[in-house]
Amino acid sequence: LKEFKEFKKIFKFEMKEIEEKEDGSLFVDGVCIREGKEGEWVGETETFVNVGYKFHGPLPKVLSNLFHYEFVFRGHKLSSAEVIFQGFKFSNPKEQKLLFRYYGLDSNNIKITGDHDWKSTGTVYFQGKQIKRDSTEFDDFIDEMYISLLQNPLYRNALKKAGNKYILHAIGGKTKQDTVFTRYEFEYELNCLREF
Numbered sequence: 001l002k003e004f005k006e007f008k009k010i011f012k013f014e015m016k017e018i019e020e021k022e023d024g025s026l027f028v029d030g031v032c033i034r035e036g037k038e039g040e041w042v043g044e045t046e047t048f049v050n051v052g053y054k055f056h057g058p059l060p061k062v063l064s065n066l067f068h069y070e071f072v073f074r075g076h077k078l079s080s081a082e083v084i085f086q087g088f089k090f091s092n093p094k095e096q097k098l099l100f101r102y103y104g105l106d107s108n109n110i111k112i113t114g115d116h117d118w119k120s121t122g123t124v125y126f127q128g129k130q131i132k133r134d135s136t137e138f139d140d141f142i143d144e145m146y147i148s149l150l151q152n153p154l155y156r157n158a159l160k161k162a163g164n165k166y167i168l169h170a171i172g173g174k175t176k177q178d179t180v181f182t183r184y185e186f187e188y189e190l191n192c193l194r195e196f
Contacts, residue, residue: 001147004196011192015184018170026170033170041170048166062158063167063190066104069155073148079103084145085180088124089114096127124180134176146193159194167191
C-alpha cells in the first residue's frame with residue numbers, strides 16, 4: 001500500500017474527454033462509444049476498455065466493481081469491490097456486514113435498504129466509523145481497498161490484460177456529491193493500479 005501511494009503521487013493521469021453530439025451519441029478520441037441516447041455501449045476498442053458490467057466483451061465486465069472477485073479487506077471476506085461502495089450507505093455495522101455477503105448487481109440493488117442518506121450528510125460509513133466523502137481519509141481507504149483486491153490473482157490478470165489501453169468508465173458519475181466513486185476517481189485508480 002505504501003509503495004502504491006508513492007507511485008500514485010508521481011503517476012501522470014489525464015482523463016479522456018467524452019464528446020456528446022446533438023443526437024446523444026458519445027465519442028472518445030473520435031471513436032463512437034454510443035450511438036444516440038439509446039444505443040449500445042462499445043466495450044472495447046484498440047485504444048481503450050470501457051468498463052461496464054453489462055457491456056459486450058470480457059474485459060469491460062471483469063474490470064467492473066460488480067464482478068465477482070473474492071478478497072479480504074480489513075478482516076472481512078468480500079466478493080466484489082461493489083459491496084464496499086454500497087456498504088458506505090449503511091451506518092449500522094451489522095446490516096453492513098450482511099451486505100458484505102452479496103456481490104455484483106445484488107449488492108448494487110440492495111443499497112435501497114440502506115439506512116444512511118450519505119448525499120445529504122457528505123459522509124459514508126465503514127463498520128460504524130464515519131468518513132467524510134470528500135477527504136484524504138476516504139481516498140486512502142479506497143487505495144487500501146483496491147490494493148487488497150489485488151490479492152486476487154484473477155483481478156491482477158484482468159488489469160494486465162488491458163495492456164496499454166486506457167481504462168475508461170463512461171457511465172461513471174461526475175461529482176463526489178452524486179456518487180461514492182466518480183468516473184474520474186475510477187479511471188485514475190484503475191489506470192494507476194494497472195501501471196503499478
